[in-house]
Amino acid sequence: MKAPFHQIQSKASEKKKAILVGVQLPQSGPLSPAISLDELEGLATTANYHPVAELSQKLSSINPKTFLGSGKVEELHQAVKHHQPEAVIFDAELSPGQTRNLENIFECRVIDRSWLILEIFNDHANTREAKTQVELARLKYALPRLTRMWGHLSRQRGGIGLRDVGETQIQLDRRLIRNEITKLERKLKLIDKEKKTQRKSRRGIYRVALVGYTNVGKSTLMNLLTGSDTRVEDKLFATLDATIRKIKKNFPYPVLLADTVGLIDKLPHDLVASFKSTLDEVREADLLIKLVDFSHPNYKRQMETVEEVLSEMGAQAIDSLLVFNKTDRIDDPEVSANAQQLNPQAVFVSCKTGDGIDRLQKEIIRCYENRLTPYTLKLDYYQANLISDIRKQAIIVKEDYQDDRIILSLRLPPEGKARLKKLLLQKNSSAAL
Ligand SMILES: Nc1nc2c(ncn2[C@@H]2O[C@H](COP(=O)(O)OP(=O)(O)OP(=O)(O)O)[C@@H](O)[C@H]2O)c(=O)[nH]1
Ligand SMILES: [Mg+2]
Numbered sequence: 001m002k003a004p005f006h007q008i009q010s011k012a013s014e015k016k017k018a019i020l021v022g023v024q025l026p027q028s029g030p031l032s033p034a035i036s037l038d039e040l041e042g043l044a045t046t047a048n049y050h051p052v053a054e055l056s057q058k059l060s061s062i063n064p065k066t067f068l069g070s071g072k073v074e075e076l077h078q079a080v081k082h083h084q085p086e087a088v089i090f091d092a093e094l095s096p097g098q099t100r101n102l103e104n105i106f107e108c109r110v111i112d113r114s115w116l117i118l119e120i121f122n123d124h125a126n127t128r129e130a131k132t133q134v135e136l137a138r139l140k141y142a143l144p145r146l147t148r149m150w151g152h153l154s155r156q157r158g159g160i161g162l163r164d165v166g167e168t169q170i171q172l173d174r175r176l177i178r179n180e181i182t183k184l185e186r187k188l189k190l191i192d193k194e195k196k197t198q199r200k201s202r203r204g205i206y207r208v209a210l211v212g213y214t215n216v217g218k219s220t221l222m223n224l225l226t227g228s229d230t231r232v233e234d235k236l237f238a239t240l241d242a243t244i245r246k247i248k249k250n251f252p253y254p255v256l257l258a259d260t261v262g263l264i265d266k267l268p269h270d271l272v273a274s275f276k277s278t279l280d281e282v283r284e285a286d287l288l289i290k291l292v293d294f295s296h297p298n299y300k301r302q303m304e305t306v307e308e309v310l311s312e313m314g315a316q317a318i319d320s321l322l323v324f325n326k327t328d329r330i331d332d333p334e335v336s337a338n339a340q341q342l343n344p345q346a347v348f349v350s351c352k353t354g355d356g357i358d359r360l361q362k363e364i365i366r367c368y369e370n371r372l373t374p375y376t377l378k379l380d381y382y383q384a385n386l387i388s389d390i391r392k393q394a395i396i397v398k399e400d401y402q403d404d405r406i407i408l409s410l411r412l413p414p415e416g417k418a419r420l421k422k423l424l425l426q427k428n429s430s431a432a433l
Helices: 033-046 070-083 096-106 113-124 128-156 160-201 218-226 269-274 276-283 299-312 333-342 357-370 381-393 416-426
Strands: 016-024 049-058 087-090 109-111 206-212 243-246 255-259 287-293 319-325 373-380 395-401 405-412
Touching (some): 016 033, 016 070, 033 049, 033 113, 070 096, 087 113, 096 109, 109 113, 113 269, 128 160, 128 276, 160 276, 206 276, 206 299, 218 243, 218 287, 269 276, 319 357, 373 381, 373 416, 381 405, 405 416
Parallel strands (some): 016 049, 016 087, 206 287, 287 319
16 A cells, blocks of 8 residues: 655754645645645745655545544544654644644644744744734634643643633633734734835835745845845745835836735735735835746746735736746746747846846836826926926926927826926926926
8 A cells, every 4th residue: 555654854853843734625726735745845844843744635525623534634643653743734724623623633733834824924023013913913813722722731730620720711811812912903003104104205206016926036136126135045934024125226217126025825814914014015016026936836826826915915906027037947948938928028037147137127117117107397497407306306308498498308207296396396486387
């Protein structure tokens, strides 16, 4: 009989041992279980687990009590006895009841994909904003699952007798958690307000946001275009905060670029809700650079996930540029040719070699110029000294020096007209607007 478990040879001894369970449900589409396990392994390793065995399972239906059918649960139980892992990690979202039942059977921790992602976010959160956002998501996740912690405790202390104490304690803890959630939500509202004010101050400047699946190279591209030093790592969710920098290199206009948190399949709902102010950077951008890791075996599905999350966020209508990264890893020219044919609007780049970056910059400029509206401004000759200030607010396409006045053909960014008006008022001029 074929061994159900794939044994993993690895020496990450200081990490916590874990058994991984990849599941393929009918609604997961054509995604192969192997690819789903690959991603789970990446997540588990990032969260400091050392996978000792993997099981992948096609499911036609979910067992409401234990998620998997009884046969598979038993197989897993045997593997748990054999490997003595710290946790069994499922590549699915488990209900609080399913987690509790499985933990009772295995007598070890059972973690679902959502919690695993929350653990990684918790480890990587550095700023006040990210920490608050992650903490809120974790508490919301924990609230309906409190009983399982107390279930453990009452068993350890002899069971039945302590049950009532446990129940009372659960009520108390629930209240504490609810209070904490309210506190964090208030704190986030304040942070949100600060961020809004900051965004307001950047109004009128063209804003570009990098979006994409985690680990596709967003921060690498950000560093390349802005000369900043955002953290780049071959890790999932290296970036949790939105970093904003000016694009400097060879850009004729001021453009702000935002690096944002990576997306992933089945992102926990509470996390998306908690990261609202970070994701607002995406929602309010003028242009989205949708970055794809072209060398990833599952890049098409990753592109779909990004589209799904963007449309959930209400950001699907924003102008966008599709950019395929890591072309240096593609050896087969036919693969590139096919992808180019299927995505004729995409820009192909390698942030590692710099290949294609010039073209990308030109595309960003083209998108920017598409947003400009033509405008004519008539100045008297005594106002000619305003032209250098006007140049900061608009693109001067043509300066026509006539006998009695100067006619400027301008291209204005959104809100440019209001800013021009303000400038002329400040200088006490009454040009014909
Ligand atoms: N070969 C190759 N590797 C690249 C390229 N661009 C980025 N990488 C590598 O891909 C890994 C992830 O890069 P990041 O820039 O951290 O990716 P990210 O999208 O910001 O990831 P998160 O912040 O974790 O979502 C790093 O190891 C980079 O060095 C590229 O063009 N070619
Ligand atoms: Mg990053």
